[in-house]
Amino acid sequence: MLGRLGVDNVSPVISLGQVPAKATVGQVFPVSAQVWREGHDAISATLVVRRPAGSEGGRAKITMTAEEGDNVDVRHALFVPDVPGLWTFRVDAWSDPFATWFNAITKKVDAGQDAALLANDLETGARLFERAKEKVSRGHVATIDSVIAALRDESLPLESRIEQALSPQVRAALERRPVRDMLTRGQEFQVLVEPLESAFGSWYEFFPRSTGGTDHAGNPIHGTFLTSEKDLPRIAAMGFDTIYLPPIHPIGKINRKGKNNTLTPTKEDVGSPWAIGSDEGGHEAIHPELGTVEDFAHFVKTAEELGLKVALDLALQCAPDHPWAKEHPEWFTVLPDGSIAYAENPPKKYQDIYPLNFDNDPDGLYLAVRDVVRLWIERGVRVFRVDNPHTKPTEFWHWLINDIHRTDPDVVFLAEAFTRPPRLYGLAKAGFTQSYSYFTWKTSKEELEEFATDVAEGADVFRPNLFVNTPDILHESLQTGxxxxFAIRAALAATMSPLWGVYSGYELFEHIPVHEGSEEYLDSEKYQLRPRNFAQAAADGDSLEPWITSLNNWRKTNPALQQQRNLHLHETTNENMLAYSRIDAVSGNAVLVVVNLDPHNVQEGTITVDLEAVGLDQGANYEVLDLPTNQIFRWSEENYVRLDPDFQVAHILRLPDVPESRRAALAFRDEDYDPRG
Structure with missing residues (x-):
């Protein structure tokens, strides 16, 4: 329904306002709208922000600013949420009688009209200021009285009568407490504000069962939570804050897979952790060889003392001998011959896994899964990496995540959804805090620039976690580059998104596939124990740990690298060089990244810095600090760069801080492209 004044194209609004946009505590949340009216009178807009129920502070009103040039109908404002929870915002439009009066009388005076011709305008102004007197703060009342008296004092020259009314001090007072006519309240929209930890983090994935080392004959020993604890200080020292464990439940014995996914296991084969459940228990149980519930609790406590959160895999599938397969066959797909269907992705077959069917008994299955999640929350898990969520009903995830967040709003759900954009965004709208993405397969400059744009401009909907590798994905570039x-991909992932992840072994440059053309690792840890000697590799200088540690440290000390918004691409003369900047509109911190995408050859070229995009004046000369080398360079708009992959794969440059006066404007750049559709 149209109001007295027009309020259109409010952004961000997700799915016509049916689901909230996403925001982060302490980071800017930009809002824009088109406001319009008939005729020539001035129109203004206010962003009205309401805090979550129960939080202190009530609501805030923020005057929106107009774009310059031809887009004067577009208004912008931003706010910085300071507490998590469900916020709301709306855009109110109103007729601005003072702006109309200021514009009219200024033009008439400039046209040479005298006091006699402006008598009505002067009296109109006086009456407007009488209205304003009722709204301004007490400290401005005397000033307003003086303005009113001057406007009505026919003994004064015209310039003197209006001089005080047009002064910056008076106009500032009126802007703080405006006189508003024809107020048109806009529709209210929701914003889900989550803690910084939900939107900024560094993940490290490892298999606890591979931490047992080897026996005297060199054979792997099954690890436990106790042996896993010995690895935690090393992971924390690299700057990671989340450790992700693949399923830790009992592993099915029926149709168990052998090494390298063979169908002929030996009695020593440990099977795939994703084939969950056996006579030893299901999703609520712990694999006996890993330890007990008490051992897991000690592991979580040790991790927390080191600043690490434990993320657990939530894989909603079952081995043939999972207790649910016997107790609840209705939770699966039963074939005409009476057998339960195992997972297939033709021509691939997963005989060790039964997919769940969420349509046969949704009430029973929904509640059973919720009970599993709540049980692990009680055991100290606040982060869940969800396996293949796009193969389960989206409405189920919306129900489950909302149900959990009603009592535990800080619990994080990461969607492992390598799927088409509508599904990817749909899962994020359903409530997933973070999402996997196609970063792993983006390697060319063109692909990475398109991907980086999607990352930045999708911030209202989804938060991509850029994993450089996973147990399932050893990209061809890592095999041959x-x-x-490895350093290049880590630099890209760590600076292109505030969320990134590493699967164990990446720091050791593991790169051999099971066969040519495959993205599976040879001797995949999914099917066997794979102990590693990280200490020896580090002692030999044969580890990427120092580079990873530096990347995580720079991320923590530069708020610009904690942002998903405000990524801006800069021109390079070399197709093997990628340049982009990030700014933090709150602190003004700014970082420029230049990466050599060619791991085999030295690349050189000119980087043209869009100075306006990083808050610098045209023609500026400025100092930059190169974080990898700690060198200071003198830069301008165009700069020569040479990167040798044997010595330095990237410049990560700390730029001068953006002046406070320019930060808000930069928060609204590059809004032409909308990845939400």
């Missing part, structure tokens, strides 16, 4: 490519 040599050691430099």
């Amino acid at each position: 040599g050691r430099a490519v």
